[in-house]
Amino acid sequence: AQSVTQLDSHVSVSEGTPVLLRCNYSSSYSPSLFWYVQHPNKGLQLLLKYTSAATLVKGINGFEAEFKKSETSFHLTKPSAHMSDAAEYFCVAQSFPGTASKLTFGTGTRLQVTL
Amino acid sequence: EAGVAQSPRYKIIEKRQSVAxxxxxxxxxxxxxxxxxxxxxxxxxxxxxxxxxxxxDSQLPKDRFSAERLKGVDSTLKIQPAKLEDSAVYLCASSLATETGELFFGEGSRLTVL
Incomplete structure (x- = not known):
């Protein structure tokens, strides 16, 4: 069975400092992986995706993530946090149990950005 | 391009009532x-x-939840009767095809069951 673990439920950083949101997955094969962001009272928005091409994936708003098969990780990073980055972030893995894909969501990491 | 539209944004009901x-x-x-x-x-x-x-629909509690998409466009999700544990945000999303993991989400409908 596929699972996604987000190692931190809450991360707090100062504006201008680096962001690291950690995600580990469990799968019997190399899945497609995604990060979604959810701002307060908004729907989820796709940040970036990994689909077995380059292991370092760049997304919107300066975020990037690196797929490391040996560590079964897909951590999200950003060099310099901005106040507008404060949101909930979800790591998602995709599998294909049948003809349709199945998305497994992590429990989320709330990012707080302080002045 | 218009996004995914959902309504209502907020709904408060008492347990055993219905909502759509x-x-x-x-x-x-x-x-x-x-x-x-x-x-x-x-x-x-x-x-x-x-x-x-x-x-x-393997995780849909079919004794109380139902959903339909009759013409293949818009959809309705119904809960009848509601329980306290149904308090949640109900998110609708759409994608071009079933095999993609790129979903576009609406802002959600927040349900509070009292």
Whole structure:
């Protein structure tokens, strides 16, 4: 069975400092992986995706993530946090149990950005 | 391009009452999803449609939840009768095809059951 673990439920950083949101997955094969962001009272928005091409994936708003098969990780990073980055972030893995894909969501990491 | 539209945004009902949520996906998107997001948790898939057919409803509590997408465009999710544990945000999402992981989400419908 596929699972996604987000190692931190809450991360707090100062504006201008680096962001690291950690995600580990469990799968019997190399899945497609995604990060979604959810701002307060908004729907989820796709940040970036990994689909077995380059292991370092760049997304919107300066975020990037690196797929490391040996560590079964897909951590999200950003060099310099901005106040507008404060949101909930979800790591998602995709599998294909049948003809349709199945998305497994992590429990989320709330990012707080302080002045 | 218009996004995924959902209504109502907020609904408060008492337990054992019924409620319905509506979703209009992005034009041309064949696949439509309903997710339940309980506070502090990630979204959980309730039902997935491909056009007007059901692809996956394995986690839909069918004794109280129902959903339809009759013409393969907009969709309605109904809860009858509601329980306290149904308090959650109900997210609708759509995608071009069922095999993609790129979903476009609406802003959600927040249900409070008293």
């Amino acid at each position: 949520f509506w979703c209009n996906p992005i034009s041309g998107h064949a696949t439509l999803y309903w997710y339940q997001q309980i506070l502090g948790q990630g979204p959980k898939l309730l039902i997935q449609f491909q056009n007007n057919g059901v692809v996956d």
